[in-house]
Amino acid sequence: MEEFGVYAVFDINGPPQRLLSSDGSCRVSVAVPASVRQVVLFSSGPWGDRICVCAELNDADRIPITIGKLTPYNKCLSWEQWEEETWTDGVTLTVSLEGGHLSKSEPELILAVKEYTPKNTVAPLTARELSGKRKREQSSESDDVGEAGEEENVCPNGGKDKAPAAARKVRGQSSSRQKLFGDRAESSRTKTVSEAETQELVGKTPPQSASRTKSRQSRTPTQTAPLIEPSGRWGQTLCPIDAQTAILIGGQGARMQFCKDPMWKLCTEDTSWVAAETLAEGPTPEARIGHTAVYDPDSERIFVFGGSKNKKWFNDVHILDTQSWRWSMVEAQGKVPPLAYHSCSMFRGELFVLGGVFPRPNPEPDGCSDSLYIFDPHLSIWYQPIVTGDKPSPRSGHSACVIQERYIYVFGGWDTPVCYNDMYMLDLGLMEFSAVKTCGKAPSPRSWHGSAVLSDTRFLIHGGYNGNNALSDTFVFDTETSSWTELTLPQLSVPRAGHSIVIMETPGRHRPSEDNDGDEEVRSGSVRRTLLVFGGGDNEGRFYSDVTSVPVEDLLRAL
CATH class of the missing domain: 2.120.10.80 (Kelch-type beta propeller)
Incomplete structure (x- = not known):
């Protein structure tokens, strides 16, 4: 029976090189030659009790470029330099095997390709550290705006005076602040930019705990x-x-x-x-x-x-x-x-x-x-x-x-x-x-807003992008009366666009009273419907990862 092995092909003209075998080290690092522009990683042979092979590309500064994983269901990964914005000379590929009966005390093996000696080797992440990482056949993560952003998602019928344009980021250019969406002043371009070109969102998560x-x-x-x-x-x-x-x-x-x-x-x-x-x-x-x-x-x-x-x-x-x-x-x-x-x-x-x-x-x-x-x-x-x-x-x-x-x-x-x-x-x-x-x-004109159904006759609209700014207002529409009602809610005061809104159940709580000094107590076994808001950006360089919650009963009570 064919033995289990993990192989890599460096560039289209290179032969497969075995990195892991059934009787060898469970960790291997190999420096990718500067001339290589493609790397393919694949397994061959029966997996047995083996769970996965964790793979990571790191640049010369030991910063991860992409992370992938081979499994019995996904037996091949590939990377290409032109899909990786941060791929530079001195890339290191590190793979580690999880599961099976290999000795965990095996030292990490350092390999070379075509007599290329690695200057830096990177210890592979543990299986726990790789939790939640990608396991795709193509693991490119970067958005190469210098090449793709100019042509993608451009809407027709653009006007020179009104069309908002997304801010550009040129490779190698640094900026202390970049916006989700560009200013209308940039709309003098002959080719107008649509909403989908706002893939150029750049920023950071707002300050939190x-x-x-x-x-x-x-x-x-x-x-x-x-x-x-x-x-x-x-x-x-x-x-x-x-x-x-x-x-x-x-x-x-x-x-x-x-x-x-x-x-x-x-x-x-x-x-x-x-x-x-x-x-x-x-x-x-x-x-x-x-x-x-x-x-x-x-x-x-x-x-x-x-x-x-x-x-x-x-x-x-x-x-x-x-x-x-x-x-x-x-x-x-x-x-x-x-x-x-x-x-x-x-x-x-x-x-x-x-x-x-x-x-x-x-x-x-x-x-x-x-x-x-x-x-x-x-x-x-x-x-x-x-x-x-x-x-x-x-x-x-x-x-x-x-x-x-x-x-x-x-x-x-x-x-x-x-x-x-x-x-x-x-x-x-x-x-x-x-x-x-x-x-x-x-609501004012907008796109990329969030919406959620509150009841059989009402739904909610929150936030979005109006062509210049991200919005923070909230409205409820009543289908029986065909009427809009604006709500003012402190929890939904942060401008955001491209976010998600859902209605789900959360543990119910008593309202504070004078007898308990304002402390809330969880009512055992009770639940309540809650509106949850996640993600999005504010067009000022911030991305959100917090979960904001508002009880649906509070929303309906405010109408």
């Missing part, structure tokens, strides 16, 4: 403790799978890099996070932002669709079975364009995808969609239904709320240079769109 600050993901090699909460990000999804559990997927954070901790599990019993990247088997979706994730309670599966990364646009469907914790990718029939910043709603077991940004060939700028696509998971097929009525204009970054299992209310979004605050309703029984005439003080 010392315990939270220590848990932030860092690019410095001095941080060895595993993360205890997600890093700051925007463009992610937070998908509830039951009353007290939600799954966080994807997002982009500081230095325009896609998050190296792309998947987390949130438990609202104690508002704790668990890194979930290594919990699920099967092919993990590639890093992305602007995607959607919807949970189907009948099949107990999460459906992830679309999104974008650098010059890549996605129209793939990935499914996470929350019972077996295994990813699978759908080979769907029918045609649906690659989309990002669309909306996706679940109705009677099908996915209703509306709007979004889609790519066009150069030199024509990317455009926004006004089409409705439906995915049938049972038949694995996409189709476009016959829809009548007054449908919304093309847009992206809008919200869609399902009310009473019958209607989808679509609000806001934009198509450069126009930002919207109009409302449309899709009757899912008649498949008919209609414009909703509203009363009361309506």
